[in-house]
Amino acid sequence: MKKVVLAGNPNVGKSVFFTRLSGIYAVSSNYPGTTVEISRSQISRDGVKFELIDAPGTYALEADAEAEKIAGKLIDEADIVVNVIDAGNLERNLYLTFELLEKKKPMVIALNMWDEVQRRGVRIDIQALSHILGIPVIPVVATTGEGMKKLIQTLDHARVPIIVPSSHQERWHEIGQVIQAVQSFSYHKPTWVDRLKEATLLPVSGFLIGLGVLYGVFWVVRFIGEGLINYILDPLFYRFYYPLLLGLDRHLSFSPFLRTILIGHLVDGKIDFEQSLGLLSTGIYVELGVVLPYIISFYFILGLLEDTGYLPRLAVLLDGFFHRIGLHGYAIVPTLLGLGCNVPGIMSTRILESKTERFIISVLISIAVPCASQQALIFGVLGKHGTMPVMLVYFILLLVWIILGVILKYAVKGYRPALVLEIPPYRFPYWKTLLPKLWLRVKGFLKEALPIVSLGILAVNLLFMTNLFPYIAQAIGPFFQKYLGLPSEVSLVLVLGFLRKDIAMGLLAPLQLTVKQLVISSVILAMFFPCVATFMVILKELGVKKLIQGTIIMLFASILTGLILNLVL
Amino acid sequence: MLPGQIGTITEIDHGHGLVRKLCSMGIVPGKKIMKVSQILVGGPIVIRIDDHDLALGRGIASRIKVRMEI
Numbered sequence: 030m031k032k033v034v035l036a037g038n039p040n041v042g043k044s045v046f047f048t049r050l051s052g053i054y055a056v057s058s059n060y061p062g063t064t065v066e067i068s069r070s071q072i073s074r075d076g077v078k079f080e081l082i083d084a085p086g087t088y089a090l091e092a093d094a095e096a097e098k099i100a101g102k103l104i105d106e107a108d109i110v111v112n113v114i115d116a117g118n119l120e121r122n123l124y125l126t127f128e129l130l131e132k133k134k135p136m137v138i139a140l141n142m143w144d145e146v147q148r149r150g151v152r153i154d155i156q157a158l159s160h161i162l163g164i165p166v167i168p169v170v171a172t173t174g175e176g177m178k179k180l181i182q183t184l185d186h187a188r189v190p191i192i193v194p195s196s197h198q199e200r201w202h203e204i205g206q207v208i209q210a211v212q213s214f215s216y217h218k219p220t221w222v223d224r225l226k227e228a229t230l231l232p233v234s235g236f237l238i239g240l241g242v243l244y245g246v247f248w249v250v251r252f253i254g255e256g257l258i259n260y261i262l263d264p265l266f267y268r269f270y271y272p273l274l275l276g277l278d279r280h281l282s283f284s285p286f287l288r289t290i291l292i293g294h295l296v297d298g299k300i301d302f303e304q305s306l307g308l309l310s311t312g313i314y315v316e317l318g319v320v321l322p323y324i325i326s327f328y329f330i331l332g333l334l335e336d337t338g339y340l341p342r343l344a345v346l347l348d349g350f351f352h353r354i355g356l357h358g359y360a361i362v363p364t365l366l367g368l369g370c371n372v373p374g375i376m377s378t379r380i381l382e383s384k385t386e387r388f389i390i391s392v393l394i395s396i397a398v399p400c401a402s403q404q405a406l407i408f409g410v411l412g413k414h415g416t417m418p419v420m421l422v423y424f425i426l427l428l429v430w431i432i433l434g435v436i437l438k439y440a441v442k443g444y445r446p447a448l449v450l451e452i453p454p455y456r457f458p459y460w461k462t463l464l465p466k467l468w469l470r471v472k473g474f475l476k477e478a479l480p481i482v483s484l485g486i487l488a489v490n491l492l493f494m495t496n497l498f499p500y501i502a503q504a505i506g507p508f509f510q511k512y513l514g515l516p517s518e519v520s521l522v523l524v525l526g527f528l529r530k531d532i533a534m535g536l537l538a539p540l541q542l543t544v545k546q547l548v549i550s551s552v553i554l555a556m557f558f559p560c561v562a563t564f565m566v567i568l569k570e571l572g573v574k575k576l577i578q579g580t581i582i583m584l585f586a587s588i589l590t591g592l593i594l595n596l597v598l
Numbered sequence: 599m600l601p602g603q604i605g606t607i608t609e610i611d612h613g614h615g616l617v618r619k620l621c622s623m624g625i626v627p628g629k630k631i632m633k634v635s636q637i638l639v640g641g642p643i644v645i646r647i648d649d650h651d652l653a654l655g656r657g658i659a660s661r662i663k664v665r666m667e668i
Contacts, residue, residue: 089622120648121624201626230651231601232638345653349641352655358642448642448655449619 030071033079033184034103036129037113038122039086040453042141044068045462046113046171047083050181066379067103074181082107088121090128109135109187111180116140116153116168117454119212123204126162135187136164139180143168145454154211161207163190172459226455229342239346242339243365246330250369253326254401262318266302274300274310290490306490312483320478320562321471323369323401328470329463331362331377336458341450348448354434355441356381357448360390367394369401371563372478375570384571389437391567392579396586397430399423400559407551410537414544425552429590433582478562481569485561498524513553513588514595515546526554549594556587604632605664616658624648631664 037043051070068083084103085096104110112129114122119140129136138158140146146153159166165183169176228234274292278300281288292300293307300307302314334340344358351360359380367374374394378387399407411418492498502524506517518540526533533554542550558564558580568576599605607629610617620626624647634644634651643659645652654662 089618091618118648118650121650124622124624201621201628227634230635230637230644232635235635236638341653345642345644346637347641348653348655349637349639352640447616447658448653449623449658450642450653451623452644452651452653454650 030078030080031108032082032106033109033111034082034084034107035111035113036084036100036104036125037086038088038115038118038125038451040451041086041113041115041118041122042171043083043086043113044466045459046139046141046169047081048462048465049171049174049177051081067099072181074184079109079184088125090125090132104129104132104134107134109137109184111184112136112138113141113171114138116142116146117149117151119153120204120208123207124200127200127204130162130164130190133189135189137180137183137187138162138164138166139176140166140168141171143176144170144173145456152213158207158211161210164188172462229339230345230452235342235346239343242334242343243361246334246365247368250323250326250330251401253329254323254369257322257325258318262322266314266318270313271300277309289494290487293490306486306493308483308487308490312486315486315560315562316479316482319402320370320372320482321474324373324474325467325471327366327369327373328467331366332463332466332470333458336456336463338453338455341452345450345452353438354389354393354431355438356386356390356434358450360386363390363394364398367398367400368404371395371398371400371559372482372566373474374398374400375563375566376474376477378570385441388571388575388579389434389441391571391575392437392582393430393434395558395563395567395579396556396583397426397433399426399555403555403559406533407555410547410551411544414547418544418548421548422551422555425548425590425594426555429556429586433586477569478566481565482562485565489561512595513549513591515550516540516542519546519550523550523553523557526557545598548598549591552594553587553591556583556590558583599633599664599666601633601635603666604630605666606630607662608665609663611661611663616661620658620662623652625652625662630667 035043035047047068047070050072051068067085070081072079072081082103084100087097087100090097090101090104110129110132112126114126126138140153140155155166155168165186165188167176167180167183169180171177229238278288278292281291289307291307291309293305293310295301296304300310302310302318305311331340334343340362343361346358347361348358351358362380363374363377365374366377371394375391378390378394381387381390407419407422411422499521502521505524506520509515509520509523510517519537519542522533522536522540525536537547537550558567564576564580567579571579607625607627609627610620610625625631629647632646634646636643637653640656642653642655645654645659
């Protein structure tokens with residue numbers, strides 16, 4: 030089977046191109062030993078099978094970044110290289126093309142976004158380009174599928190280019206000559222749409238639009254997420270799944286242990302989806318009924334922001350701000366996701382380039398960004414005392430986020446790449462690319478998070494069977510009383526809350542605490558990692574060492590914040 | 599260089615790795631660029647090169663020397 034590798038710059042629509050060629054049956058996996066994800070698929074044409082591999086998008090092949098090395102390796106292994114080019118950005122794309130030519134592999138060029146080029150009044154002489162480079166050039170529109178058939182047919186005519194390798198200085202000269210020979214522009218007057226597009230990047234108007242978009246994103250995500258929970262998932266769980274579990278519960282009466290593992294403890298004589306802690310009760314409900322709806326709504330909106338081209342602009346606008354805490358603008362994505370659920374928030378840190386950045390933002394998310402259920406806890410505990418205490422808790426968390434970020438910036442050494450980011454033109458999103466992407470991401474979440482979260486719930490369940498938690502609480506109770514100004518009963522709540530936010534809220538309410546004590550307790554609870562799922566995801570994404578470091582930072586930060594609050598408030 | 603102004607790159611004064619990275623993205627001496635925007639709070643500089651926009655961190659942007667067009 031011949032290996033066909035897709036190579037091209039970032040933002041040339043390569044993944045859309047890949048989806049078009051392969052359908053949604055792609056398998057994406059990490060390149061062995063790295064965090065760089067590549068997709069593979071098989072296509073067949075006239076009975077001949079090809080293996081299609083999507084190399085990471087790069088500007089060059091010989092630079093030091095991980096993605097570029099892998100792209101280089103994939104191309105060395107390839108039988109045929111398809112160079113996907115953004116036709117509207119021909120000159121810059123040709124730099125990579127020249128590097129690919131030097132690899133002397135049979136090659137075909139796909140000039141993508143052909144429709145956009147024609148709309149903008151750029152003329153490209155395809156025959157001349159094909160002649161100069163000595164390889165076939167096919168214009169395509171990946172989003173609509175135009176030209177894709179012809180491209181597949183052309184794979185047989187892929188040719189090894191014959192060129193004389195040149196130095197880097199000469200390369201731009203050569204590219205300039207090619208461009209002069211094949212491309213011509215016609216004048217295009219800026220319209221009001223162009224001006225609006227530009228306004229999203231100007232200092233003042235850009236910030237205002239950015240704030241509006243962020244607010245809108247937050248609102249829409251909650252709207253979709255809560256809608257899915259209230260109108261689809263909860264009715265399904267309570268009407269159909271609950272009776273099923275009850276039936277199973279009766280059959281399991283022969284083994285109390287198995288029953289505790291699968292169904293969990295009864296709360297007030299009933300199975301409680303959030304508190305029973307069984308693999309089939311809480312395990313299934315938390316993952317599919319609580320986290321999944323937010324995953325779907327967040328990834329849908331994120332896909333929309335990516336496909337329209339607004340996301341890079343948002344990253345650019347916020348870069349200065351995030352830079353102060355040692356991150357770059359793309360850190361907004363995990364942060365936003367974290368406000369819904371910390372699990373996808375931490376998983377999405379993969380879009381950041383370096384390990385250092387991933388560690389910093391993961392710690393910040395899990396400590397200072399309250400997830401939806403932590404926010405529910407804050408509202409539940411403090412809501413009846415008015416909006417001021419609730420606002421106070423959010424304000425304290427924001428302050429913690431900033432201070433901790435600045436400290437981590439200086440404390441954690443490591444590689445922080447300087448920002449060089451291409452801003453793609455605005456594009457209209459297509460359902461046919463948006464939905465497969467959403468499906469791939471949701472599938473990825475289910476495959477990766479389901480098993481580890483189940484394992485975590487099992488672990489907590491087993492821990493609760495031992496009487497470890499009350500014991501710890503008793504030991505540290507006096508400390509809580511003396512330094513945090515909290516009655517020693519609260520220590521049990523906080524210890525339990527280390528892994529179980531849901532229980533914590535129910536236990537805090539009857540304790541008759543003052544508003545100040547409630548604010549301190551809820552800040553500490555919010556700063557603890559949200560749930561066992563978060564622990565497991567950090568473990569999986571960053572490793573044991575980072576998890577332990579993060580946990581220690583979390584304990585120190587939350588206790589210290591409690592101490593300070595007790596003195597200040 | 600102020601937003602809206604146009605100039606020609608004369609020199610990039612930085613380490614080899616970065617010059618190569620910028621080079622692969624089309625930022626090379628001799629190119630005409632326009633500064634589009636300068637994001638607040640120490641944010642990046644947005645430049646336009648060949649009808650496309652690029653954002654560069656301030657540190658990098660300050661190393662690109664430009665001959666202004668009058």
